[in-house]
Amino acid sequence: MSIRILTRSLLVATLVAGAPIAWSHGDVTPQPVDTGALPDLGKELRSENPFRVGNEHGSLNEEAIKVGRSGYAGNCAVCHGIEAMSGGLTPDLRELEEWDDEYFIGRVTNGTGRGMPSFRENLDQTAIWAIRTYVESLPKPE
Template identity: 70%
Template sequence: MTTSFSVKTLFAAALFGMAGLVMAHGNVTPQPVDTGDLPDLGTEPLAENPFREGSSKGDLNAQAVAIGESGYAGNCAGCHGIQAMSGGLTPDLRELSPWDDEYFIGRVMNGTDRGMPSFKSNLGQTAIWAIRTYVESLPAPE
């Protein structure tokens, strides 16, 4: 009976340990994003995505989508899923609506107390908005 109890206890402890690993971001190392010919947007957070069609730099939308796709793959997909299709542990970024721009830039630049790292010292605002533009180009979840 002691052996059975020990195996069950060990198994339960292993499950709890693995759950902790799944819930944590671990060591996230931001990857640089080559923003190509997109303009440098500076460090003061913008309130709206400048690369969205119809915005001030909307003519750069297609270029921002391509750059954002690469930036997303290197910095976001590990936690938020390929093509922003979250597995449920992190927010599905395709569900962010266009009026959430200030919330988005604040979260990405400052991180969260739930484990998302701050990207403001590693990714420029141009790269962050390009990533947002890429996410906006994806089809909404069904």
């Protein structure tokens, strides 16, 4: 009987100790994003979302939302939740109003140093801004 309790205790301890590894961002494999008809925005990082209505490529806002939805699902949802509704372990991206565009692009391209990886090598600027456009299109939490 005591071997059974010891075995269960060891199993629980292993699961608890391994949980941070299982939930860490570092194990997420970034997925390519098909940017479709959106223009290639080049390598030099922009400081403002070009797909926001009223900006340089604002006429492509709806297309950017579609591309961003797909890009978000493959690269962000695993940590930040479906439709950016976080379960509490990571920021709810719908509520990050203090994140201006320049801060956002820096955070995504450089990572956070606290779990979020850099997407610099995996997502081009067009995909990143499309994801931002998608998140901005989501209703704010009540």
